[in-house]
Amino acid sequence: MTTVHRANERLVDHRVALGGTVEASRLAGRLGRWAQGDGTLTVQLAQAIAALIEGGELRPGDRLPAERALAGAISVSRGTVVAAYALLSEDELVERRQGSGTRVAGHVGAALPVRERTARGEGLFSALPSGIDLLRAVPAMPPLALDIVRAHAPTLDPVTLAETDPAGLPILRARLAALLEEEGTPATAAQILVTHGAQQAISLVVDELVSPGDVVLTESVTWPGLADSVRRRGGRVHGVTIGPDGIDVDELEAAIVALRPVLVAVNPHHHNPTGTRLPAAGRQRIADLSAEYGVPVLEDRVLAHISFDGVVPPTLAALRPDAPIIVADSLSKWCWSGLRIGWLRADPVLVRRLRALRQLVDQSTSVPAQLLALDLVDEARALRRSVGETHTVASAQLLAAMSEHLPDWQVTPPRGGLAVWARLPVGSATALSRVASMRGVAVAGGTEFTASITYDDHIRVPYTAREALLQEGVRRLGEAWQEYRAQL
Numbered sequence: 001m002t003t004v005h006r007a008n009e010r011l012v013d014h015r016v017a018l019g020g021t022v023e024a025s026r027l028a029g030r031l032g033r034w035a036q037g038d039g040t041l042t043v044q045l046a047q048a049i050a051a052l053i054e055g056g057e058l059r060p061g062d063r064l065p066a067e068r069a070l071a072g073a074i075s076v077s078r079g080t081v082v083a084a085y086a087l088l089s090e091d092e093l094v095e096r097r098q099g100s101g102t103r104v105a106g107h108v109g110a111a112l113p114v115r116e117r118t119a120r121g122e123g124l125f126s127a128l129p130s131g132i133d134l135l136r137a138v139p140a141m142p143p144l145a146l147d148i149v150r151a152h153a154p155t156l157d158p159v160t161l162a163e164t165d166p167a168g169l170p171i172l173r174a175r176l177a178a179l180l181e182e183e184g185t186p187a188t189a190a191q192i193l194v195t196h197g198a199q200q201a202i203s204l205v206v207d208e209l210v211s212p213g214d215v216v217l218t219e220s221v222t223w224p225g226l227a228d229s230v231r232r233r234g235g236r237v238h239g240v241t242i243g244p245d246g247i248d249v250d251e252l253e254a255a256i257v258a259l260r261p262v263l264v265a266v267n268p269h270h271h272n273p274t275g276t277r278l279p280a281a282g283r284q285r286i287a288d289l290s291a292e293y294g295v296p297v298l299e300d301r302v303l304a305h306i307s308f309d310g311v312v313p314p315t316l317a318a319l320r321p322d323a324p325i326i327v328a329d330s331l332s333k334w335c336w337s338g339l340r341i342g343w344l345r346a347d348p349v350l351v352r353r354l355r356a357l358r359q360l361v362d363q364s365t366s367v368p369a370q371l372l373a374l375d376l377v378d379e380a381r382a383l384r385r386s387v388g389e390t391h392t393v394a395s396a397q398l399l400a401a402m403s404e405h406l407p408d409w410q411v412t413p414p415r416g417g418l419a420v421w422a423r424l425p426v427g428s429a430t431a432l433s434r435v436a437s438m439r440g441v442a443v444a445g446g447t448e449f450t451a452s453i454t455y456d457d458h459i460r461v462p463y464t465a466r467e468a469l470l471q472e473g474v475r476r477l478g479e480a481w482q483e484y485r486a487q488l
Contacts, residue, residue: 021101022058024065028073030057036428036456041076045084053093053104055452056215056238056259064094064102131440132473137272137418137462138337142386144379145335154371161367166358167351168194168343169370175377176343185318185327190348193355194365198302198330198342203229204354204361205298205326205344206263210235214262217255219247221449221458223272223300226265235262239451244412246271246278249285256293263296264289269313270303270417273449273460277415280313287316291323301329305384307416308392317345326350331376333418334387341365341373391418391463394470398463401471405478419462424481427488429459436480441473 027049034048035041052058064070067081074081085102088094096102141149163169173192180187195201202225210216212234218226220239227237240255241248246268256264266286268278278286290297299316317325330342346354358364376383395414402411402422410423424432429445436443446455461477463470 021063022065024069024073027065027070031074033428033456034074035076036431041080042083042087045074045076045080046087049084049088050091050093051450051452053088054236056236057452058104060104060106062104063100064104066101131437131442132465132469132476133442134461134465134470134473134477135442135444137333137460137464139333139387139391139418139464140466141336142334142383142390144383144386145376148375148379149336149372152372152375154368154374160371163367164364165355166364167355168192168365169367172370172374172377173343175374177345179377179380180315180327180345183312183318184314185345186321187345188348191345191351193344193346193351193358194370195330195342195344195358196362196365197332197340198300198328199225200361201328201330201342201344202226202265202298202300204357205296205328205346206230206233206235208350208353208357209263209296211262215259216263216265217252217259217261218265218451219267219271219274220451221274221446221455222265222451223267224448226300227451237451242271242274242276244276246276246282247286249278249282249289252286253289256289256295261295263298265298265300266316267300267303268316269301270306270414272300272303272417273419273444273446273458274421275412275414275417275419277311283313283316284319287320287323287325290316290325291320294324296324296326298326298328301327302333303417304329305334306388306391306418308388308395309415310388311415315345324350331373334380334384335376339369339372339376341369388416394463394467395420397467398461398470398474401474402461405474406481409481418464419460422459422461424457424459427484428456430456432459432480432484435484436477439476439480439483441476441480443477 030052031048035044049058064085067078067085071078071081085094085096089096093105094102095105160169167173170189172194173189176192177187177189193201195204206229210230210233214235215238216230216235217238217240219242221242222239230237238255238259240252247266252264268283268286270277286297289295297316301315305312315327317327324347327345328342331339332342398420399411399413402409408425411420414420430447433443433445444460446458449455449460465473
């Protein structure tokens with residue numbers, strides 16, 4: 001599968017072109033397949049340009065191409081471009097002055113009326129009860145986890161039962177620190193904060209570090225729970241190109257220099273949704289960039305251990321213990337998604353700040369859940385291995401079904417994780433998902449995972465459903481694809 005296309009060419013090198021004129025051909029390339037979504041061409045073009053402004057790729061002072069030049073580059077009428085620029089002007093995203101053209105405004109509005117306002121991640125939880133859910137990548141509990149839960153008989157004492165520390169039970173924090181140590185990451189209990197799943201860990205970090213107008217760098221497609229959290233804070237998400245081997249580290253460094261982010265958030269191993277792995281050299285360089293520029297890096301490790309070939313690299317924090325690197329993990333993907341126990345490892349000073357923030361959010365994590373997590377963490381190695389083995393088989397079954405029913409889609413066999421990232425040869429993934437829903441199968445298009453550039457030619461297909469449902473879901477998806485393609 002190809003994870004990049006012409007929409008990933010660099011638009012402007014802001015280190016040398018700040019405030020310059022954007023060439024029409026380069027803007028056209030960065031817009032990608034902008035015209036294959038919903039709405040009129042005018043609205044879609046305005047949305048696509050607004051996304052570049054929101055993501056920081058078009059910065060205050062940059063002059064947009066002349067209407068006629070851009071119209072020729074993207075094969076629309078000049079009137080369409082004029083109307084799109086007018087929408088952006090109404091939303092105060094650009095300034096239009098006679099004789100000086102159209103420039104990106106000196107500030108980015110807190111809201112972008114021409115863009116969809118609902119959280120992008122919301123779509124991942126919108127499957128109809130009567131349909132087949134290929135939206136969520138939620139694996140079934142491993143048999144070992146089920147046995148541990150059934151046999152769980154904690155020792156209950158008054159001190160433990162009354163514990164409400166927002167950072168988590170001391171015994172669980174110590175055990176999680178020991179787990180990280182066993183895997184090569186220096187950690188102490190003071191560096192651990194227990195959370196309600198990894199999503200809360202991510203949200204707490206964003207809430208603490210991001211203020212309105214701040215830039216957060218991440219992969220060009222990313223977990224929507226991160227992007228939505230940043231946007232909720234009024235921050236800007238800037239996507240860095242992701243290719244077959246993960247995030248483009250050269251482009252990441254250039255973006256750090258140009259955009260001065262307050263946070264870099266990466267998912268370098270079994271990336272959700274692309275499934276890519278960042279090579280060891282790239283991982284080391286990200287850790288070095290964090291130390292060199294002093295920028296915090298948040299590493300999402302939730303899927304790292306679901307490996308089909310046993311390859312699980314050390315955390316970025318292990319590579320540079322002196323760098324401000326935060327590691328987020330949870331039990332959800334390799335144990336039990338319903339337990340909602342996650343954690344982060346960070347500098348003790350940041351942990352104390354997050355502990356105070358956590359106290360305002362929901363006080364603390366359920367004590368019974370933390371006690372059960374102790375039993376499960378003790379079997380972490382076996383549980384992770386079990387989930388990896390189960391989904392090695394499931395991924396092969398999915399690939400075989402897709403080869404039969406969707407032979408013209410581009411898919412790279414995953415080496416871990418819980419989903420494949422499939423590219424459509426033509427058309428819009430958003431439009432196809434609507435056709436699929438009419439046939440009783442729910443799938444997530446690439447726009448759900450967009451950071452700052454729209455990927456409307458990809459669909460994420462998890463292989464976590466039971467085999468019979470997975471086979472039937474792909475069969476229905478194949479029928480939907482044939483119906484949709486005939487319309488094209």
